[in-house]
Amino acid sequence: MLKEVCVENFEGISTLIAKGAGRIELCDNLSAGGTTVSHGVAAKAIEYCHSKNIKVMSMVRPRGGDFVYTNEEIEIMKLDLLHLKQLGTDGVVFGCLNHTGWIEEEAMAALLELAEGVEVTFHMAFDQIRPENQLDAIDWLVKQGVHRILTHGGPLDSEIENHLSRLQEYIDYAAGRIIILPGGGITNNNLHAISSVLNISEVHGTRIVG
Template sequence: MPKIEIACFNLEATGIAQQHGADRVEFCADMSLGGTTPNLRETEIARRALHINLHVMIRPRGGNFVYTAHEFAQMRKAITLYNNLGVDGFVFGVLDAMGNIDKQRNSALVELAGEKPCTFHRAFDEVTDSVQALEDIIACGFNTVLTSGCASNVDLGQEELKRLVQQARGRIVVMPGGGLRSTNIGRVWQETGAEYFHSSAITDGSETAVATEVQALVKAVKL
């Protein structure tokens, strides 16, 4: 049965996600930047309050996904700190200047996460070669890739999402996200064969998941 991850940009949203049937929370800050590493104290509060899985974004800044040595060191430190809080997994992605997967750095971060599952986030949608990129992130040890199908949203990327699911052959979870709502999740599910879906569930222009939208997302794939 398909599962739902809700991107949450504040503590209120994490509670809404859990209360209304989400399977997992992706916790991050700075919605306007597409998500960055959340506040440590707020993550600690979320960890205590949630019984569903809590994955944390590890991204030191907005913008591109090519990081300096200092920024990469920040990412390493963050994984260690948040791991000690008992989060269930991590979300990150490092590219090189050519738009390829930085295999050395990603592998190092996956290793640092230990047994915790890692999701390669929508940096994937900026790669130059999605076929090779998927093989590379599988080789790095990621469990999941979050992608809109290398398009601006899942509707435009639907065919690529379907192809990625087929290429993955169960070796990694391809999780559609980006413009995913209760109004299109059923079709994306049927057309791609994906089994995990990602949405902010924000339909009111705020930065907080809307309870009725979380409910509708869950209902759409769990009838």
């Protein structure tokens, strides 16, 4: 079981890796759901993690709030993505939606083109897609070559244990074409119970290592 630990600064990364973090998701402002980190944090975190053979996924998100971005914000994301690639990130984490509750396909296509050569996670913007469209969204993301989807399986203000059946539905539908990465409320205390129900190989959280 690969444990991806979400961190918002350099402090503590060494301890988390020592405790079993198998991958680091690097983002700032966790209270706002995560935004792009500074140059300094990214540079030092990537350098340190690579010295320990640990991969880094870097958030590309210009602000908190919703996932419907202006043209200017998309341009910011493009610049940040290229910058993070230059620093050596192993992957990037982003997601763009439109006002109808669907993927903003044009923006995503542009960002995915720039992300060529690194892994891509479509983050919890997925949970804001209209539920009746989420399986179609999995198909779209598979077709675009996205590597994984980070999802809570339902509203983030409810416990992930309430959404295990929906998460398993995603996993079954994905059928190995894309990784479904459960997150949001998974801790070292409930990880075993959740992983015993779901057919998963990766989990995500801020407290999933003891």
